[in-house]
Amino acid sequence: MADDGSPAPDSERPLRVAVVGAGPAGIYTAEALTRRAPVPVTVDLLDRLPTPFGLVRHGIAPDHPKMRAIRDTLHRALDDPGVRFVGNVEVGTDITLEDLRAHVDAVVYTYGAALDRPLAVDGEDLPGSLAATDLVAWYCGHPDADRARVEAALAGVRRAVVVGVGNVALDVARVLARAPQELEPTDMPQHVLDVLAATPVEEVTVLGRRGPANASFTTMELRELDGLDRATVLVDPADLELDPAAEERLAGDRNASRNLAVLREWAGHEPAGDRVRLRLRFYRRPVRLLGADRVTGVEVERTAVDGEGRAVGTGEYEVVPADLVVRSVGYRGEGLPGLPVDPRSGTVPNEDGRVLRDGGASAGEYVAGWIKRGPSGVVGTNKHDARETVASLLADAEAGVITPGGDRDDLVQTLRARGAEPVLLEDWRAIDAAEVALGATRGRARTTMHEREALLAAARAAARASAPTA
Template sequence: MSDDGASPSPSAESPPDRPLRVAVVGAGPAGIYAAAALTRQDAVPVAVDLLDRLPTPFGLVRHGIAPDHPKMRAIRDTLHRALEDPLVRFVGNVDVGVDISLAELRRHVDAVIYTYGASLDRHLGIEGEDLPGSLAATDLVAWYTGHPDADRARVEAALAGVRSAVVIGVGNVALDVARVLSRTPEELEPTDMPQHVLDVLAATPVEEVTVIGRRGPAQAAFTTQELRELDGLAQATVLVDAADLELDPGSEERATADRNVGRNLAVLRGWTDHSPVPGRVRLRLRFFRRPVRFLGEERVTGVEVERTAVDGDGRAMGTGELEVLPADLVVRSVGYRGIPLPGLPVDERSGTVPNEDGRVLRDGRPSLGEYVAGWIKRGPSGVVGTNKHDARETVAALLADAAAGVLTPSGPVGDLVAELVARGAEPVLLDDWRAIDAAEVALGATRGRARTTMHEREALLAAVRAAAARGR
């Protein structure tokens, strides 16, 4: 295995009398599943530092799953149990690459697993994409889930006065966005959305939301459960054109072979007899349309789309038939890509870290003590549970390296948290997170909710400091 100069090297002497120390960078599902897989095995003694840039754990379970999905968000209760393992130390509010360099981190541990996800949106690369009123789904989702880095001013300016919205993409995130925009204030009130989010959405007079996909319903990426939810909204009617559900032989074959596709088509066909209802939001699902350009000068006023057809390879081909969809807001939900940590290679095209079975590759060769799991390993695909298998595969590679003697405790390891504090950082540990958790529950109780998400980093840290002042 190659060595980038910062990683520990196997010692010819007897290994130190301590567990293998592993840093996991990213405390979302992939990172927590990796920590659990490391500590719930008996072959190799392991202790884990689970680092995150935010003061809070759970990643996209907290800041990706829509707040009107309480059952899905309850996954964090399961994830929390892994944080309570005495061999796992949650270390939040630490930005690797800023508070501590990658090379410095690696001098404090024997191995690192990078699980920090894929947080950047993909661009369409078309005219007008940067107009005010055009948002990436990543921006809107960060805002309505209370992410500390959300651009509140930009999102709220884009939502001001919106009556018609176009959502580009046919994955679960696109459906989340369409559903949230179509909900009534009464439906959203019990959620853990920050109060300013509820206030803005209540004041947004949405009358029509159109979700468009460049290919057909057989190629859509959403799950049937997400799709069905659209028909249960209090004041929205789902509208589907029967012509969009006419399939070519290849798509028919796909629908027969893939049970999820078949179920989706059955749901969609059940909606073709719906008609607009005065006073209800028109929630349209339209297929075989791709955006050509965004219209408007001061802000978005519409989207010009081209009719498409799917070829034998499943690619969308333009037909030259154009139409304009009026829109005060356009939300692009066309995928995510990863960004590199300083000192970590990322393939620009795929947005993932080059790897082999989870082992990071540098110059085509596995790098000693470096591993990767989650979206930054495989790309933004699958559901939350997909990360469990993915993390186990990576941990199996790490344990195999340890069993082979390639990866060993290489000497005394200084305490990472003590080093961070000495540098002036303010790491958030598990008890600190419990203080934040309690503060959010208390804030929610003031409005009769189970919880209200605190969205400002300083407010999160203030809850930690207040608990420390009280002696917890």
């Protein structure tokens, strides 16, 4: 022991790192630390949910099984003996940042950007107006989803408007336009399937403030809209007429160019019988939501794109009827207690992943993922991003900025002593098995359990069954 009673540094023990957030960014960070470091490293991968995988579990739409299969790849990192999954632990509540730092030598924050950006228009708070974050959390079975609010908003909906032209906006539009039989094989919670099957959607309109050359959805996501059992994609040919600036943008953006080619294929579509009308409309921005007791429509203004790429109003207005409005115009991050966040960007100030406090790097604190760079890129983007942060951490370790000298008391034991109920990898395996068994009762590969208590009950049951008898 050191003279002050604290544990003396031990160069022979591994460098101990806590990663806060067990989504793709956190798992890629843990993988890079344990597999690429020139020195031994152990990682405690913390998450406030009892389950790992973050947005891969609770953000990618359940009708994207190939994308959701990414979690099988991520799971391999959890199997690494140097990585310990510690779920159902909220940093700032179950343990403070200061206490966490006492148990490890470095912390990497990878907890994402979970807050939505508002439209900031009149009527946005009316019943029937939702953030995409709320709807996505509900249909993905997130334990914190507000079931009552979302299901009240969906009751009786015939016409829906989705504001935004990113992949999440298209996910929402696609899920709303799907036939019940298309969703039945997914791992959506049963109550979600029941509500969507009872929702008589006839029309879904996706609104973009600027033109198709400025849309951020990927071509793969866009093409999926034209393969739905009961929906016809409708595009106004006038929205596809581009000015010279947009043409120039297309020349340097392969994704935008491919998107426009797909949209032009659909410009000749006509409404067909009782099929859902899935409209993609560009150069429109909402200026207010209409209604008294709930949303009845969206007043939109026709826009044009100026020389700096901004959407500017033209003074031409129309009303798009709607029983439901879902905004999908971006995400932003928030700080943990004791962690700085730039209120404008919604990110933690950093340089190459090193957290900045008072103008300088904070020794032993790092960020990766959306809380580092903002809500951009695809799942795989987090791998490169995590490696950059890990390179900074390892360089600091080599330079002696961080050293193996944290408190040797076991983090999990400390959490349990404080009344927390950490979920470890074997507990997660029990939850996973319970979801597979639940899905099998209806002929599915899996059914997501959405209630936190049900998730914990599955882990407790498995622990009791494996406990030695007296």
